[in-house]
Amino acid sequence: MTALQKLVYTGYARRLRKRLDGANLPRHLAMVMDGNRRWARQMGxxxxxVGHRYGAEHLDEVLGWCVEMGIRHVTVFVASVDNVRKRDAGEVGNLMRMIEEVVAERLSRPSSVWRLHLAGRLEVLPDSTRDALKLAADSTRDAPGVLAESTGDGGFHLNIAIGYDGREEIVTAIRSLLDEEASAGYSAADIAQRLTAERIAAHLYTGGQPDPDLVIRTSGERRTSGFLLWQAAYSELHFCDVYWPGFRKVDFLRALRSYAARNRRFGA
Incomplete structure (x- = not known):
């Protein structure tokens, strides 16, 4: 990018940002970070x-944009169960190392404002990846953004969906609810009468958090791939043609602008 191009880009980004002042922005943003390998091939x-490292490092930058815009709940789709089980072992091993060395390490820093929550079947991950993510989740319980909850502003929460399957999440949530009810002594008939969407939602990986208002998918794919099937029932969707490592701040701001201009009807 030439000096002139940088100047034009910076000015455009500043105008986009200014137009979002006072706009209706998502409380919870979900992102499918797709296209790492295709970006690497495109870049030669x-x-x-190598795209996985660039993609993992880029997450840190995008989370900074979310903080800047006051978006306090973010969920990112890192890898599905099928990604972990069916892709080439070398590629999966490389992706897991990137998660350990970049994502988990950076989120564990004292300067991080994010409280980390894990969403998915952690047992399908390598031991080292599972341990690194659990350690990061434990270490972020007292992150500055979490301590801010005592002031009533809610803090910042990041859900990492890894070893994730949307259908399996719903099954797991229902099973957890049924086990809880049975342990409390309720009969099958009582459990059926007490079953509600709200009670199931409380047992999802994101239980206690607002549903995502906006789901962004990069790379040009027009599907959600089972991501947050329950939670995203009424989410607004935004598909971006750029690959995840090339997802720029102007692309982010355009997605927010598109969301702010929509009239959400929640199925009405």
Missing amino acids: FEDAR
Whole structure:
């Protein structure tokens, strides 16, 4: 990018940001971070797996944009159960290392404002990845953004969906609710009468958090791939043609602008 292009880009980003002052912005933003390998090939890297490192490092920057815009709940789709089980072992191993070395390490820093929540079947992950993510989740319980909850502003919460399957999440939530009810001594008939959407939602990975208002998917794919099937029932969707490592701040701001201009009807 030339100096002139940088100047134009900076000015455009500033105007986009200004137009969002006072706009209706999502409380909860969900993102499918797609296109890491395709971006690496596009950039001329011989090993497309390099894209995973760039993608992992880019998450840190995008989370900074979310803080700037006051978006306090973010969920990112890192890898599905099928991604972990069916892709080439070398690629999966590289992705897991990136998660351990970049995502978990950076979120664990004292300067991080994010409280980390894990969403998915952690047992399908390598031991080292599972341990690194659990350690990061434990260490962020007292993050500055979490301590801010005592002032009533809610703090900042990041859900990492890894080893994730949307259908399985719903099954797991219902099973957890049924086990809880049975342990309390309720009969099958009583449990059926007490079953509600709200009570099931409380047992999802994101239980206690607002449903996502906006779901962004990069790379040009027009599908959600089972991401947050329950929670995203009434979410607004935004599909962006750029690959995840190339997802710029102007792309982010355009997605927010599109969301702010929509009249949400929640199925009405």
